[in-house]
Amino acid sequence: MTIVQSDLKTNAQNKNVLNVLYIEDDHDDLYLIECALNDDQLKHYSLFHAVNFFQAQHALREYHFDVVLLDLSVGRLSGLKTLQQAINILDLNKKSIPIIILTGSEDESMGEKAIQYGAADYLPKKHASTFNLSRSIRFTIERHCLMEKILNQAKIDELTGLLNRRETLQRCQQVIEHSRRFETPIAMAMIDLDGFKPINDEFGHAVGDDVLKAIGHRLSENTRTTDIIGRLGGDEFLIVLTHFESNESLLGVLSKLKSAIETPLEIQLELESKVFDMRCSMGIALFENTLTLKKTLARADQAMYVSKKEKNSEIVFYTEDMEQSTIYRSNP
Known part of the structure; x- marks a missing residue:
């Protein structure tokens, strides 16, 4: 179930709803992803669509997101340069949010490079069925939360709760x-x-x-x-x-x-x-x-x-x- 954008702030504390930022400039692909998320019986989603990185940066300042879906071709950027730009705006806004690459390419070597570069997962749009997309989103968020917990524990003094x-x-x-x-x-x-x-x-x-x-x-x-x-x-x-x-x-x-x-x-x-x-x-x-x-x-x-x-x-x-x-x- 996709929820309208105005509910993004309301849903920030609702664990039954996942807030998704989708950076994509192809409206046909947007429609396919919306349909896939709508058909998911396991989770509800609040989807915010950004057609460019300017809109994405504005959304990051205003709302909480659990995951970012990113097409590897946005505007004049393509490939790993697109991923780098996404990582840059997350860093600029001090956000730690996992990124899933959605692309029309089935180049597995590109997928491996994207993972090495900082993406959490890589899913060709051809295979972005409701099951595959839902599974990728849920598993990515779980892994990210676990890694955040481990990283935070490594920073904290166990006795006092202060920084170590x-x-x-x-x-x-x-x-x-x-x-x-x-x-x-x-x-x-x-x-x-x-x-x-x-x-x-x-x-x-x-x-x-x-x-x-x-x-x-x-x-x-x-x-x-x-x-x-x-x-x-x-x-x-x-x-x-x-x-x-x-x-x-x-x-x-x-x-x-x-x-x-x-x-x-x-x-x-x-x-x-x-x-x-x-x-x-x-x-x-x-x-x-x-x-x-x-x-x-x-x-x-x-x-x-x-x-x-x-x-x-x-x-x-x-x-x-x-x-x-x-x-x-x-x-x-």
Whole structure:
């Protein structure tokens, strides 16, 4: 059953309906695919037809899609250049959607190249019966969802739910490249929990894990969607901020975050609950265009070390001479 385009937004959360973007400039072929989908007794479809990539890009901005059907000849583009253009507009709109190639050609070597190039499946239109098309769409979406789940698991710290060290550093590098191009400010805040080792030693690693989970939740709840939040290891975390106007506004954001971390934390023990007084040390380094990621992180780590040594709940901004670091009180 094909559903009208106006229902695409409504159907975004409806698992019984698959939203399909079909990029095709031949209306006869469009009719054949519509008929094949209409006859499917297993699934319902909401089909959006784009006659060119301009229309496709507009649709991607407006709607959620589960799969893209792509003809290999659209406008002046043909073959793998068409596939590349489709991949480009998906990347541009930050969409991870599988692409199924539908083509009048039965060239198996082209099909193999398309798969190697990034397509999820390849189906000659001659064989695009209801059964074959439905099967290709359903299996493609299932494989894609599974791969997305595996990839996401590889990026996440299992204990806290934050980004793991590897993914955090990769995103930091991306932010740095963006900053070099557009001259946007970056601040890296290294955070280390004070007194965490005694908690582990006295109450055991299970309680320590519960503390880390709770801190991870507090970090997620008290940062912005534009911030990068990751666990580097142990009780050490990194926050990367890119949207701030001054050191003072940055300090305001981080002071609120520090206060959230340091709110007394109640953890359920085996027979009773225990309230822990949380403290953390925080060091900040501002990225400079001549610095590498490694050097910027080292500066943040130096500032954090000064904060820990001071033992007076201070947020420390890195300066070239850490003996004379500019220290800002987190609770003025």
